[in-house]
Amino acid sequence: MEVSSAKGVSPPHLRHDGRRAATFIAPALTIYLLIIMAPTVATVWISFTEWRGIGDSPEFVGLDNYRHLFRSDTFWGSFNRTLGILAVGGLLVFFFSFLFTMLLREMRAKKFLRAVLFFPNVVPPVALAIAWGVLLAPRNGLLNGFLEAIGLDFATRTWLAPDIIFRSVIAGLVWIYTGFFVTILMAGVDRIPKHFYEAADLEGASSRQKLFRVTLPLTWDVLSVAAVLWVITAIKTFEFIYAFGGSGTDPSIATWTLPVQVYAVALGNRSPIFALGQGSAIAVVMVVLVGFLVVLIRRIMHRRVVEF
Amino acid sequence: MESVLELGAAKRGARLASKGFGRLFVWVWVLFSLAMLAWLILAAFKRNNTVFRDLWALPDSNELQNFSDAWDLLNLAQTTLNSLLTVGGGTALTMAVAAPAAYALTRMRFRGASPMVSFFALGIGVPVHAIIIPLFVGLSEVNLTNSLWGLTLTYMGVSMPFAVFLMTGFFRSLPSELEEAAVVEGASPLRVFSVMLPLARPGMVASALIVAVGLWNEFLLALVLTYDEGKRTIGVGLLNTFGAMRYTSNWVGLFASVVIMLTPLIILYTWLSRRIIEGLTVGATK
Numbered sequence: 001m002e003v004s005s006a007k008g009v010s011p012p013h014l015r016h017d018g019r020r021a022a023t024f025i026a027p028a029l030t031i032y033l034l035i036i037m038a039p040t041v042a043t044v045w046i047s048f049t050e051w052r053g054i055g056d057s058p059e060f061v062g063l064d065n066y067r068h069l070f071r072s073d074t075f076w077g078s079f080n081r082t083l084g085i086l087a088v089g090g091l092l093v094f095f096f097s098f099l100f101t102m103l104l105r106e107m108r109a110k111k112f113l114r115a116v117l118f119f120p121n122v123v124p125p126v127a128l129a130i131a132w133g134v135l136l137a138p139r140n141g142l143l144n145g146f147l148e149a150i151g152l153d154f155a156t157r158t159w160l161a162p163d164i165i166f167r168s169v170i171a172g173l174v175w176i177y178t179g180f181f182v183t184i185l186m187a188g189v190d191r192i193p194k195h196f197y198e199a200a201d202l203e204g205a206s207s208r209q210k211l212f213r214v215t216l217p218l219t220w221d222v223l224s225v226a227a228v229l230w231v232i233t234a235i236k237t238f239e240f241i242y243a244f245g246g247s248g249t250d251p252s253i254a255t256w257t258l259p260v261q262v263y264a265v266a267l268g269n270r271s272p273i274f275a276l277g278q279g280s281a282i283a284v285v286m287v288v289l290v291g292f293l294v295v296l297i298r299r300i301m302h303r304r305v306v307e308f
Numbered sequence: 309m310e311s312v313l314e315l316g317a318a319k320r321g322a323r324l325a326s327k328g329f330g331r332l333f334v335w336v337w338v339l340f341s342l343a344m345l346a347w348l349i350l351a352a353f354k355r356n357n358t359v360f361r362d363l364w365a366l367p368d369s370n371e372l373q374n375f376s377d378a379w380d381l382l383n384l385a386q387t388t389l390n391s392l393l394t395v396g397g398g399t400a401l402t403m404a405v406a407a408p409a410a411y412a413l414t415r416m417r418f419r420g421a422s423p424m425v426s427f428f429a430l431g432i433g434v435p436v437h438a439i440i441i442p443l444f445v446g447l448s449e450v451n452l453t454n455s456l457w458g459l460t461l462t463y464m465g466v467s468m469p470f471a472v473f474l475m476t477g478f479f480r481s482l483p484s485e486l487e488e489a490a491v492v493e494g495a496s497p498l499r500v501f502s503v504m505l506p507l508a509r510p511g512m513v514a515s516a517l518i519v520a521v522g523l524w525n526e527f528l529l530a531l532v533l534t535y536d537e538g539k540r541t542i543g544v545g546l547l548n549t550f551g552a553m554r555y556t557s558n559w560v561g562l563f564a565s566v567v568i569m570l571t572p573l574i575i576l577y578t579w580l581s582r583r584i585i586e587g588l589t590v591g592a593t594k
Contacts, residue, residue: 018419020497024412025424027405028468035443035465036431042442054448100337103330115581116338122573122584124525126546127566131344134351140360142347149364175341187589207323236435239527243547262437267444267532276441283438290433 047280065281078261081166085173086234092174093230097181101189114186117179129243132172136160162254169241169255177233181226188222189215224301231293235286258286352563359560378564386538387545394456394541395523398463402471403516410475411501415487425476431469440532447533454534462529467519477590478511514587517580542569
């Protein structure tokens, strides 16, 4: 999310509008500070306390919540699953989005295909989770039913069994988010002037050369934004996993990720334990993870943007 | 010479084949999504006792009963109203304050504009989970939990970073001639802003759509911040219907609920998908 401030050429009468600008910005800033920033800071503070919520007074316990977390297998399970979405899901999402972006470029129904690919991103995650559940249901599921119908009985699986349910979750997320990243990457690729490819074709460049010499360097900034967006999306994605993992009930622990665990220990589930300090500590881990990875990506991908 | 040509032809053939295979794969993926949607819609018209027995059968009768069940399960009249109020209100308020902010951040020259845009963008990275606990406590202090007002205010807050970020992209892309002309004629900053606003309308519409769709589909905040039956939004209604399935096993009623929630989205999407998609990409590529 590089923000290039318009440089230089501002006419004198538009300069130094600080005070006027403040009145335009103040309402948005106030809401932002009140609803996002202040609670984030409060969450950090709550993570150093033990607190059962309203009616209880928070007791300062220092780093106890974190110590407890780092010794808990449940936490590391959630943590690793979150990293699994990030890495495995990310690899798949970017592989497919790249492939589709390159393929769609030359396909006639491009706009239609892109719209369908993107569609899951405007559908309520609960509805997606219901659909995914119906697809993968062990008995009478669409996928197993389909495999049997075409004679591939041996390929049927109990897709929701604890040992593979999380793979089913990742597959679902890849299905949902690929369309989103196709859209972003395509916008970057569409900006590349056609004559670059024509020139490459004239010189007899292969598809691979075109990918590495033209497409990648010229979409590098868009790629970097996409990578940042993926980190944020992957770490905070919650609703699909929550609804899918629980089929409408408490999600099975085999599908817990960091946000699901925050919800489970602090707020929700049928028998909430309202461990607000614990929950906040996990939320802080999430924020730190996002921050760390975003800075890392910006560092790695920071390279002179090719102007064209 | 001939063998080189042949080799080239073979290579080209292989390339064409792999491209054809790739295109086929895109179509399979797309048809898979469409088939799933079609199956859900058809299933919403089927009978509960046969829906999973004959997976691929067409509905044998117009089972509109499912939809009236769904209407009750979702408490649709109430939840739709609540969703419209909170999502509509939240979106309108977000736009009303995000637009001037984005305008000032991109079109007025002052020190700190650029870090300020980054500061707003920072909020995109904050997960709802990192704010929800203090938010619940804070809102209950001022009696705004279990209140549609409280939820609307929250929706406004969580949409703000992305809305500001998106709209700075739009405002930055506007030409400055009109603005300068207005300034030269001595228009006040507010007047200049109102001159620029119509130019930014496509961007505003796209941002509003993206914000509204996101809020319409949201259920975590609504679930935590409201708890009375009468305060539920449609997203929470669908989640509860899904949860109640454990006891009722009324699958077709659930499918009908999904179809009810999807219908406005499908209509909106067929009509405006280009705006949504292109609006979304401005922020990423500008």
